[in-house]
Amino acid sequence: DVQLTQSPSFLSASVGDRVTITCRTSQVISSYLAWYQQKPGKAPKLLIYAASTLQSGVPSRFSGSGSGTEFTLTISSLQPEDFATYYCQQLNTYPPITFGPGTKVDIK
Amino acid sequence: EMQLVESGGGLVQPGGSLRLSCAASGFSFRTYSMNWVRQAPGKGLEWVSYISDSSRTIYYADSVKGRFTISRDNAENSVYLHMNSLRPEDTAMYYCASDPDTPLMRCFDNWGQGTLVTVSS
Numbered sequence: 001d002v003q004l005t006q007s008p009s010f011l012s013a014s015v016g017d018r019v020t021i022t023c024r025t026s027q028v029i030s031s032y033l034a035w036y037q038q039k040p041g042k043a044p045k046l047l048i049y050a051a052s053t054l055q056s057g058v059p060s061r062f063s064g065s066g067s068g069t070e071f072t073l074t075i076s077s078l079q080p081e082d083f084a085t086y087y088c089q090q091l092n093t094y095p096p097i098t099f100g101p102g103t104k105v106d107i108k
Numbered sequence: 109e110m111q112l113v114e115s116g117g118g119l120v121q122p123g124g125s126l127r128l129s130c131a132a133s134g135f136s137f138r139t140y141s142m143n144w145v146r147q148a149p150g151k152g153l154e155w156v157s158y159i160s161d162s163s164r165t166i167y168y169a170d171s172v173k174g175r176f177t178i179s180r181d182n183a184e185n186s187v188y189l190h191m192n193s194l195r196p197e198d199t200a201m202y203y204c205a206s207d208p209d210t211p212l213m214r215c216f217d218n219w220g221q222g223t224l225v226t227v228s229s
Contacts, residue, residue, distance in 0.1 A: 034215040043219040043221055043222055046216060049215035049217070050212065050213065050215075089215070089216070091207075095158070095169070096170070099152060099154070100152075101152050102152045
C-alpha cells in the first residue's frame with residue numbers, strides 16, 4: 001500500500017499569510033495526486049488534481065506542485081473561508097486508494 | 109449541476125446489515141467510476157470501495173472485504189453499498205464520490221453530503 005504523510009498536522013496562521021502543506025508518499029507515484037478541503041460538518045471538496053491542476057471554480061490562490069514522493073499545496077494569501085482541514089490523496093497505485101491524515105489550518 | 113445524494117444510514121446493532129444508496133444527477137453517471145469513502149467521528153478520510161463505470165472492476169479496502177458489496181444501476185443513476193456483519197468500528201459518515209477515471213483526471217470530483225451509520229447495541 002502507498003502510505004501518505006502530511007506535514008504539518010496542525011497549522012496556525014493569520015489572514016493574508018502564505019501557507020504551504022507537504023504530502024509525502026511511501027513510494028514514487030506519477031501525478032495522480034489530489035488535494036481536498038473539508039470544513040466541519042461538510043463533505044470534502046476537490047481543490048487540485050494531477051498534482052497541479054486547479055479544479056474549476058477553485059480560487060487561484062490555491063496551487064499544487066511536486067512529483068515523485070513529495071507534493072505541496074500552497075495557499076498564497078490565506079482568506080477567512082480557507083480555515084479548514086486539507087487532505088492529500090493518491091490514485092496511482094490501488095487498491096487501496098489512500099488519503100493523508102490531514103492538516104488542520106486554524107486561525108492564529 | 110452535478111449532485112450526489114446518499115441515503116440509508118441509521119442505527120444498527122453489531123452483526124446487522126444496512127444498504128446505502130447514492131443517487132446521482134446533473135452529469136453522465138454511466139461514464140464515471142464511483143467510490144464510497146467513510147469518516148469516523150473526529151477522524152480522517154478512509155476509502156472503502158470502488159466500482160468502474162461498467163461494474164467490470166470492483167475494489168474494496170481490506171477492512172471491509174468480505175462484508176461489504178458495492179453495486180450500481182446505470183439506468184437508475186445510482187450506486188449502492190450493501191453492508192453486512194457490521195462492527196462498532198464501521199461507525200462513520202459514509203460519502204459517495206464520483207471519479208472521472210480518465211488518464212488526465214483521476215480524483216474524486218464530486219461528493220455527496222454523507223449518510224451517518226452508527227453501529228451500537
